[in-house]
Amino acid sequence: MLPSLQTGYRALVFGATGGIGSAVLQALQADERCGEAVGLSRRDGFDLEDETSIAAAAERLGSGEFDLLFDATGGLQLDGYGPEKALRAIEPAGMARQFAVNAIGPALILKHFVSRLPRGRRSLFGTLSARVGSIGDNHLGGWISYRAAKAALNQIVRTAAIEVARQRPEAVLAALHPGTVATRLSEPFAAHHDRLSPDDSAAALLSALDALPAERSGCFVAYDGKPIEW
Template sequence: MLPSLRSGYRALVFGAGGGIGGALAAALEADARCAGVAGLSRRDGFELEDEASVAAAAARFAEGEFDVLLDATGALRIDGYGPEKALREIDPAGMARQFAVNAIGPALILKHFVPLLPRGRRSLFATLSARVGSIGDNRLGGWISYRAAKAALNQILRTAAVEVARRRPEAVLAALHPGTVATPLSEPFAGTRDRLDPADAARRLLVVLDGLPAERSGCFVAYDGRPIEW
C-alpha cells in the first residue's frame, strides 16, 4: 500500500472511528508490509480540542516511532452549527468551534506527534483538508467558517513542513482533499453528486501520498493526485 516506505513501517491514524479514518486504518492493516496500525479517536478518550489529551496520547507512544501519521479528524457541522449560506448567518461561537476542530486540533497533533517521526528515513504525515479551503478556487462563496478553518489548516500544514524539513528532510507533509466521500459528514450536503466509497477514497489517498517526493512536502493535493491552488 505504501511501497515508498521501509518494510515493517508503523502507522497511526487520528480519527480512526470516522468513515475515512476507519477506512485508512483498514487499508493499512491489510498491507503485509505494515508492522502495525494504531488508532486514536474519541472512543479512546482522545479529545482533539484538549491539548492535555493530545499530549497524553503522544506520551503513550513516546517510546516508539511512526513512519506514517494520518490525521482524519474534522467536522462540517459542529454542535448544530453548519455551513453558512450568507454573511448574516455568521455566529462567533460557531466560527470559533470550526477553527478549534478543523485547524487548531490538527495543529496540536503536529506539535505533539511530529517528534515521533523518524529522522533518518522517509516518513509521511497527511491531514484531511478540503477543496473548499482553497482561496483561489472559491467561486461560489458561502460556508465561510468551514472554508476559513480549512484554509487555516492548509497554512498550518505548509508552515509546519518548512520546520520539519530542517530535522527530517525525508519527511513528507501533505494536505489531502479526499473528494466527496459517502460518510455521515457529507450526507446532508452531497445532493445528487457522486460520492466515493470510503475504502476507495482511502486507497486513492494513500496512493497519492506515497507518490509524493520530499521536495513536495507542504503541498495541497486532491485524491486524484492533482494539486489544488491555495
C-alpha cells in the same frame, strides 16, 4: 499500499472511528508490508479539543517512531452550526468551533506527534483538508467558517513542513482533499453529487500521499494526486 516506506513501517491514524479514518486504518492493517497500524479516537480518550488528552496519548504510545501519521479528524456541522449560506449567518461561536476542530486540533497533533517521525528515512504526514478550503478555487462563496478553517489548516501544514524539513529532510507533509465521500459528514450536502466510498477514498489518499516527493512537502493535493491551488 505505501511502497515508498520501509517494509515493516509503523502507522498511526487519528480519528480512527470516522468514515475515512476507519477505512484508512483498515487498509493499513491489511497491508502485508505494514508492521503495525494504531488508531486513536474519542474511544481512547483522545479529544482533539483538549491538548492535555493529545499529550497524554503521545506519552501513552511510548517513544517509538511512526513512519506514517494520518490525521482523519475534522467536522462540518458542529454543535448545530452548519455551513453558512451568507455573511449574515455567521455566528462567532460556530466559527470558533470550526477553527478548533479543523485547524487548531490538527496543529496540536503536529505539535505533539511530529517528533515521532524518523529522522533518517522517509516518512509521511497527511491531514484531511477540503477543496473548499482553496482560496483561489472559491467561485461560489458561502461556507465561510468551514472554508476559512480549512484554509488555515493548509497554512499550518505548509509552515510546519518548512520547520520539519530542517531535521527530517525526507519527511513529506501534505493537506489532502478526500473527494466527496459517502460519510455522515457529506450526507446532508450530497444531493445530485457522486460520492466515493470510504474505502476508495482511503486507498486513493494513501496512494497520492505515498507518491509525493520530499521536495513537495507542505503541498495541497486531491485524492487523485492532482495539486490544488491555495
